[in-house]
Structure formats: structure tokens, C-alpha cells
Amino acid sequence: MEFELRKKALASIESNVTEVQVVIIVLTRELAFKVCEFPVSSLVFFLTSYFPNFSNFRFHF
Template identity: 75%
Template structure:
């Protein structure tokens, strides 16, 4: 996605969403980290949390509770677990 389109999308998410609403499912953990890094750089702050299976589930839950993340990007297994445990609203 072009940088200007990403910035517009991030601005829209920031203004209109107060909880995790955008979930991006990717195939690999490397892609999850790359997308999260790119979106966070575009936003100028951390707004996207990478969620992959090799990170501790409890650590990711604590990160979600401490900060506002409107966007979550992760592998299917981890996103499935978040949905199963009703973490994502």
C-alpha cells in the first residue's frame, strides 16, 4: 500500500475506533512484524500490535491492556486464539 494511503487509513482508524477493530491475518511471523513496523512508522507511534505464536500469550494480553491498539496483525493461529478467548472486541 502506498504511504499516503496508509497514513489516511491510520488517521481514519485513530479518529473512529476506540478498541481493537482491525485485524490483519498474515501467513508468516516476519510479515506480521514488517506490517506492524510499517504501520507504526507511518503513525509516528505504536498503534499496531504484532501477534505471533512465538511470543507469550500473556505478554501480548498485557500489552493490549496497557495501551490502545486499534490494529492487530498476526498469524492465523494466534489470531484464532485471541478470538477464542474473546480478547478481541
């Protein structure tokens, strides 16, 4: 059952590749705008809270 659902989902994606690409581009763009709305300090705090090794990176602005 699960295999058949995956097969149908992949077939649907393959037949609508252009539309899927547009949706991914739009969602990525919207996410980028949301990230840009955050103050830098909030973004750094968020990243270091959820990804402890992120504090090892150097920020260049």
C-alpha cells in the first residue's frame, strides 16, 4: 500500500515538474523574506539555540 502511494506521488510530481519547481521557488522566496524580517541578533540567537555548533561560525556583515 505505502509503496503504491509513493509510486503515485512520484508519478504525479514527474508529470507536473514545472509546477512543483514554481511552488518550491515561491516557498523558498517567502522563507527568505521572513528570515530577512528578523533582526540579526534574533536570528543568531535562534540558530545558536537550535544548532549549538552554529556558534563556531563567523558572521561577516
